[in-house]
Each structure stands twice: as structure tokens, then as C-alpha cells.
Amino acid sequence: MQFSSKLLEQAVDEFGRLPGVGKKTALRLVLHLLKQPDGEVSRFTGSINDLKEHIRYCRTCFNIADQDTCEICSASKRDHETICVVEDTRDVMAIENTNQYQGVYHVLGGLISPMDGVGPTDLKIDALLERLRTGEVKEVILALSATMEGDTTIFYLYRKLKDFNVQISTIARGIAFGGELEYVDELTLGRSIATRVPYERNN
Numbered sequence: 763m764q765f766s767s768k769l770l771e772q773a774v775d776e777f778g779r780l781p782g783v784g785k786k787t788a789l790r791l792v793l794h795l796l797k798q799p800d801g802e803v804s805r806f807t808g809s810i811n812d813l814k815e816h817i818r819y820c821r822t823c824f825n826i827a828d829q830d831t832c833e834i835c836s837a838s839k840r841d842h843e844t845i846c847v848v849e850d851t852r853d854v855m856a857i858e859n860t861n862q863y864q865g866v867y868h869v870l871g872g873l874i875s876p877m878d879g880v881g882p883t884d885l886k887i888d889a890l891l892e893r894l895r896t897g898e899v900k901e902v903i904l905a906l907s908a909t910m911e912g913d914t915t916i917f918y919l920y921r922k923l924k925d926f927n928v929q930i931s932t933i934a935r936g937i938a939f940g941g942e943l944e945y946v947d948e949l950t951l952g953r954s955i956a957t958r959v960p961y962e963r964n965n
């Protein structure tokens with residue numbers, strides 16, 4: 763791609779770094795921004811700056827939040843005896859959209875993946891075990907994607923969790939078409955959470 767301006771090229775390069783955005787799309791986005799009034803562009807860049815600067819992670823479940831404790835963890839009407847373990851915040855959003863789950867969450871921040879150099883200590887696993895040590899939790903639902911990394915992580919977690927006095931469940935992952943939880947439709951995901959099964963019996 764030949765650019766008539768270094769600044770244009772630089773902006774296109776930055777947009778092109780985003781996942782799923784090719785050079786052509788990046789150019790289209792940048793040209794679109796150029797056409798916007800100044801206020802619009804400032805709002806756009808401002809929201810990105812705010813995001814990085816002010817966003818927090820809930821100190822209990824590690825979901826993205828605006829406060830030290832997220833709205834789900836601080837809600838008294840949620841069932842704090844049930845923890846649903848997920849890979850990232852997109853899964854929390856997908857499960858919340860089903861309106862079928864009243865428990866709380868624990869966001870691992872990824873899956874164990876030796877190929878990508880992600881080991882158990884890179885994830886919020888110790889923090890999960892810490893939550894179980896309070897004795898308040900009765901059930902842990904492992905809602906991880908039906909991929910090799912998901913399987914590896916579930917097996918690792920199971921070995922860590924089995925010594926605690928908690929029920930360990932998994933969601934019906936056979937239905938997770940394409941693997942990722944976020945792509946499963948709400949009805950199917952909601953049903954699979956409602957009909958979750960004990961891990962031991964499932965495997």
C-alpha cells in the first residue's frame with residue numbers, strides 16, 4: 763500500500779494491528795475518522811485513553827469493572843455459593859445474557875496453553891483456590907470452551923479443586939459448536955448451564 767502521507771500510514775498501521783482488521787479495513791476506518799468533526803474524534807480517543815487508564819479488575823472475580831468490586835460480586839441477591847469459572851469477560855457477558863444464572867463468576871484471564879507459553883501461574887487459579895478456602899462456596903461450574911486448551915485447563919482445575927468440599931460441574935460442552943462460549947446462542951448456553959453435570963460423571 764502506497765501512502766501519500768506518513769501520518770496516514772502510521773494511523774492505518776495502528777488500526778491494522780487490531781484483531782480481525784486488515785489493511786483495507788484499517789484504511790477505511792481511518793478515512794472515516796478523518797471526515798468526522800473534531801469533537802467526535804476527541805471522544806473516540808478519550809474513551810480509549812479512559813479505558814486503559816481507569817478500568818479495573820474486580821478483586822474477587824477479576825471481571826472487568828469500574829470499581830474494586832464488580833456489580834455481580836457486590837450484589838446480595840446473587841448466589842455467592844456458586845462460582846462459574848470462565849476464560850474471559852466475554853464469557854461473563856454471554857452467560858449474563860442468558861438470564862439463567864444467578865451465581866457469581868471467576869475470570870481466569872485465559873486458558874492453559876503450553877504452545878502459547880501460558881501456564882497455570884499466568885491465570886487467576888490461586889485466587890480461585892483462595893476463594894474456596896473461605897468455605898462459603900458449594901459448587902464450582904467449569905464453563906470453559908470445548909478446545910484442547912479448555913480441556914487441559916479443566917483437568918488441571920479438577921485436580922486442584924477435588925480436595926475441597928465443593929461440587930465440581932461442567933456445562934454440556936458438546937453443544938459448544940465452534941468451541942468458543944461467546945458464539946453459542948443464548949438459549950443453548952442458558953440450557954447447558956441449567957442442565958450442568960457433575961464433572962466426574964461426565965468423564
Ligand SMILES: [Zn+2]
Pocket residue numbers: 820821822823824825831832833834835836
Ligand atoms: Zn467480581
